[in-house]
Amino acid sequence: MSRRWVLHVDLDQFLAAVEVLRRPELAGRPVVVGGRGDPTERAVVSTASYEARENGIRSGMPLRVAARRCPGAVFLPLDLPAYEDASEQVMAVLRGWPDAVVQVLGWDEAFVGIRADDPQEVARGLQAAVLRETALHCSVGIGDTLVRAKTATDLGKPRGTAVLTRDTWLEVMGPRPTTALWGVGRRIASRLAGLGIATVAELAHADDEVLRAEFGPGNGPRLSELARGEGADRPDDTPWVARARGRETTYQEDLLTPEQVREALGGLAERVVADVGEEGRPVRRVHLKVRFAPFFTVHRSHVLAAPTTDPEVLAGEAFALYERLEDHRPVRLLGVRGEMVPPDDGS
Numbered sequence: 001m002s003r004r005w006v007l008h009v010d011l012d013q014f015l016a017a018v019e020v021l022r023r024p025e026l027a028g029r030p031v032v033v034g035g036r037g038d039p040t041e042r043a044v045v046s047t048a049s050y051e052a053r054e055n056g057i058r059s060g061m062p063l064r065v066a067a068r069r070c071p072g073a074v075f076l077p078l079d080l081p082a083y084e085d086a087s088e089q090v091m092a093v094l095r096g097w098p099d100a101v102v103q104v105l106g107w108d109e110a111f112v113g114i115r116a117d118d119p120q121e122v123a124r125g126l127q128a129a130v131l132r133e134t135a136l137h138c139s140v141g142i143g144d145t146l147v148r149a150k151t152a153t154d155l156g157k158p159r160g161t162a163v164l165t166r167d168t169w170l171e172v173m174g175p176r177p178t179t180a181l182w183g184v185g186r187r188i189a190s191r192l193a194g195l196g197i198a199t200v201a202e203l204a205h206a207d208d209e210v211l212r213a214e215f216g217p218g219n220g221p222r223l224s225e226l227a228r229g230e231g232a233d234r235p236d237d238t239p240w241v242a243r244a245r246g247r248e249t250t251y252q253e254d255l256l257t258p259e260q261v262r263e264a265l266g267g268l269a270e271r272v273v274a275d276v277g278e279e280g281r282p283v284r285r286v287h288l289k290v291r292f293a294p295f296f297t298v299h300r301s302h303v304l305a306a307p308t309t310d311p312e313v314l315a316g317e318a319f320a321l322y323e324r325l326e327d328h329r330p331v332r333l334l335g336v337r338g339e340m341v342p343p344d345d346g347s
Contacts, residue, residue: 015047037077103235174201203227248335282307289335
């Protein structure tokens with residue numbers, strides 16, 4: 001009898017690959033996509049081609065740094081509509097697979113639930129179908145849980161497949177650092193190291209009481225569960241409902257006065273309200289993101305007295321959060337996010 005499997009389909013160097021399809025002469029060259037494509041401006045790398053990554057360029061890196069590392073790289077601006085269109089084409093291919101349950105994670109990745117005797121045969125079939133219909137390559141991780149499938153994907157990159165199951169998980173992942181786990185970044189890894197936990201295996205066998213004391217009653221045990229590769233074993237294709245909508249801007253010249261910050265927050269709030277209007281739900285909490293020069297970022301939030309779609313209220317609350325920081329260093333980035341009331345069904 002066929003067995004239930006989870007496949008994690010991840011498009012390789014997605015944004016750069018879409019750009020190369022539009023400009024075939026760029027194939028094989030280091031391509032960097034980010035901002036307005038101008039490395040003299042303040043912006044970060046969104047995606048780098050594999051050729052660019054060989055020169056040490058990574059997502060999130062300032063474009064100026066990327067240009068220094070690879071002077072011959074081709075820098076291109078973000079083209080969101082083009083990426084959204086390409087993503088929809090790929091997801092349509094996945095949804096068209098017989099009896100597949102598809103959970104979209106973003107532009108360039110999705111979980112696909114299947115029943116199969118040979119999941120690698122299905123993975124290769126999906127890769128071929130995506131390539132045939134979109135000319136894009138993808139890697140596929142195969143597992144018996146979502147965590148194991150997503151983790152396996154990195155083992156098969158680029159353009160390959162890999163399998164992780166309960167029987168092989170700790171053999172493969174156990175010796176690796178905790179940062180090899182999905183969702184464990186340097187900050188969490190540092191806190192784990194303070195507990196004497198450095199590897200996935202050590203976290204998998206850690207005392208849940210110790211983890212609860214450090215990370216809380218819910219997050220602590222979830223970390224050890226993650227280190228064992230456990231969790232949901234089938235994708236959820238329930239349509240995604242936005243919890244919040246946000247906007248942020250990196251300024252080419254620092255904002256130097258509170259008045260400039262207030263004006264900028266007003267513009268961001270207007271854009272957030274326009275986005276929220278598409279959802280039909282008012283904002284109940286305002287989140288502020290501020291990046292001070294040279295590169296120090298803080299986040300603050302506040303629950304509103306009453307839900308609203310008034311941009312002046314959102315801007316006022318965001319500015320009040322900024323003022324409470326009592327930090328007058330130049331501002332290089334601002335972001336405003338509106339967390340909306342839940343939909344009527346509570347989802």
